[in-house]
Amino acid sequence: MQSQEIIILFLSLATLLFFSRLLGEIAKRYHQPAVIGEIMAGILLGPTFLGTWLPFLENFLFPTTGNNSLVLNSITTIGASLFLLIAGMELDLATVFRQGKTAIGIGISGLIMPFLVGFILAWSFPDFLGIQAGGDKRIFALFFATVLSISALPVIAKTLMDLGIYRTDTGMMIIACAVFDDILGWIIFALILSLAGKDQAAHFPILYTILMFFAFTIFMLTVGRYYIHKILPWLKAHFTWPSGVLSFILVVALFCSAFTEWIGIHAIFGAFVAGVAIGDSHHLREHTRTIIHEFVSSFFTPLFFGSIGLGIHFLKNFDLLLTVVITAIAFLGKISGCLMGGKAFKLTSSESWALAFAMNARGAMAIILALVALQMNLINETLFVSLLIMSILTSMMSGPGMQKVLHLSKKQRFTSYLSSKHFISSLKANNLSQAIEELANTFAFFTPEERKKIVEESIGREETMPTGLENGVAIPHVRVSGLSKPVIAVGKSEIGIDFNSPDGELSHLIFLILTPKHEMQSQLEIIADIAKTLESKESIHRTLQSLNFTEFLAAIKTAKANG
Structure with missing residues (x-):
């Protein structure tokens, strides 16, 4: 490359990164996914706005040919793969296994309904929807069905966190269904890519590509997952932390990306499978996940999503009727499928609707699928714009819809269930299991056998989904049969207990929360209230300085007043 x-190149990267991050932060301020702002940045800097009003500046910063275009495309391709890596790392296979047939059954129901509706519509009206001239109607219909079926796990997880219900029973069930949905959806899409690329696939007949794809996926989720689990503690012991572990994760992801691209399937699928295999190990601490997530999200992800708007004139390719039809079908198919699954597995009405709104979020996952389809000439730019708008709208509606059906605006206060009988000013426990058992023993109204069961279920939840929050707070919780109202035990630990918190810190303030088995709402509201009350380090510090229950309660109420 020449000096000029x-x-x-540096000017274009700096400009795109600045506006993507800026608009992404603005979107987050309004409780929307950052990806919405990042895409808007690309639209503003691309042919839609900058190219219309200052075309010379757009051509200067973002040329469509030459070395600069090649480098920018390479960086954004890496960005897409790394985004799918962290998306895969968020998938917890143990969560699916723990929820068992409920997660799998609802996941299948929530995927089949929009898939069937999408396939029939695309097969019947391919020209209206936007198939490329001379395109394969079968592959087009399969793609359209898949993009309507997939859910956006990162958006769902962020929405649950914003609502304060990520680590609740309902949150765990929604995440399990989304995990299953994502895995199945991406497998289907990988098969579609192998079919679509049969004429361009390098070296292999289509049957070989499909067989190698299945062999790779099975190998990575079994043998590969096993050896990754064994290697991680060795890396911690012999390499600098966390750089040694981070480098290992990136190396595995890049090798897997190269392999899936080589066999004729897009590189992003290799990174996704690598993420699933890596993220499933309990040796990968939450703090390490947070570091790699921040590394990718601060540079590669904004550039990738920002670049989407650089190559398309969104106003010229906007079709109102097509967008309305696709969005309506997306809503109808996904929500009806999830509601039927929820009813079949005897979820409450509010749980079923919350699940439906959560799973309806397409977000970045559908956008990536649509972008890959556009690059492979499966769809035209008009359909891509409509799919992008559908993905944004379904994501924006997810949070408000869940908040409405769960009635989260009428929150119970956790202070109503605090008692001096269930307060321990100085825990003797040295580890998570001992801390939960010590707190559970304050519930004298339970029999020893009932307390033992509570402890076992709480520890089991921690193995599936840690309840450690940032700044030294942990919220182990479980729903209990026969309980008439919530009860909370609180303990302070001077040495700190490892609850695998996202910031890597030990937990010094631990709440053991028990709620009635069939009263989901109480658990959601109590956990959300604790998270909001103790979101600042100052509030937690004052609480930890208390010497007795009276001082503790006073510190909590002060934190509430300041919040």
Whole structure:
């Protein structure tokens, strides 16, 4: 590259990164996914706005040919793969296994309904929807069905966190269904890519590509997952932490990306499978996950999603009727499928609707699928724009819809269930199991056998989904049969207990929360209230300084007043 090209490259990267991050932060301020702002940045800097009003500046910063275009495309391709890596790392296979047939059954129901509706519509009206001239109607219909079926796990997880219900029973069930949905959806899409690329696939007949795809996936989720689990503690012991572990994760992801691209399936699928295999190990601490998530999200992800708007004129390719039809079908198919699954597995009405709104979020996952389809000439730019708008709208509606059906605006206060009988000013426990058992023993109204069961269920939840929050707070919780109202035990630990918190810190303030088995709402509201009350370090510090229950309660109420 010439010196002038290098200068322009750095200017273009800096400009795209600045506006993507800026608009992404603005979107987050309004409780929307950052990806919405990042895509808007690309639309503003691309042919839609900058290219219309200052075309010379757009051509200067973002040329469509030459070395600069090649480098930018390479960086954004890496960004897409790394985004799918962290998306895969968020998938917890143990969560699916723990929820068992409920997660699998609802996941299948929530996927089949929009898939069937999408396939029939695309097969019947391919020209209206936007198939490329001379395109394969079968592959087009399969793609359209898949993009309507998939859910956006990162958006769902972030929405649950924002509502304060991520680590609740309902949150765990929603995540399990989304995990199953994502895995199945991406497998189907990988098969579609192998079919679509049969004429371009390098070296292998289509049957070989499909067989190698299944062999790779099975190998990574069994043998590969096993050896990754064994290697991680060795890396911690012999390499600098966390750089050694981070480098290992990136190396595995890049090798897997190269392999799936080589066999004729897009590189992003290799990174996704690598993420699933890596993220399933309990040796990968939450703090390490947070570091790699921040590394990718601060540079690669904004550039990738920002670049989407650089190559398409969104106003010229906007079709109102097509967008309305696709969005309506997406809502109808996904929500009806999830509601039927929820009813079949005897979820409450509010749980079923919350699940439906959560799973309806397509977000970045559908956008990536649509972008890959556009790059492979499966769809035209008009359909891509409609799919992008559908993905944004379904994501924006997810949070408000869940909040409405769960009645989260009328929150119970956790202070109503605090008692000096269930307060321990100085825990003797040295580990998670001992801490939960010590707190459970304050519930004298339970029999020893009942307390033992509570402890076992709480520990089991921790193995599936840790309840450690940031800044030294942990909220182990379980729903209990025969309980008439919530009860909470609180303990302070001077040495700190490892609840695998996202910031890697030990937990010094631990709440053991028990709620009635069939009263989901109480658990959601109590956990959300604790998270909001103790979101600042100052509030937690004052609480930890209390010497007795009276001082503790006073510190909590002060934190509430300040919040």
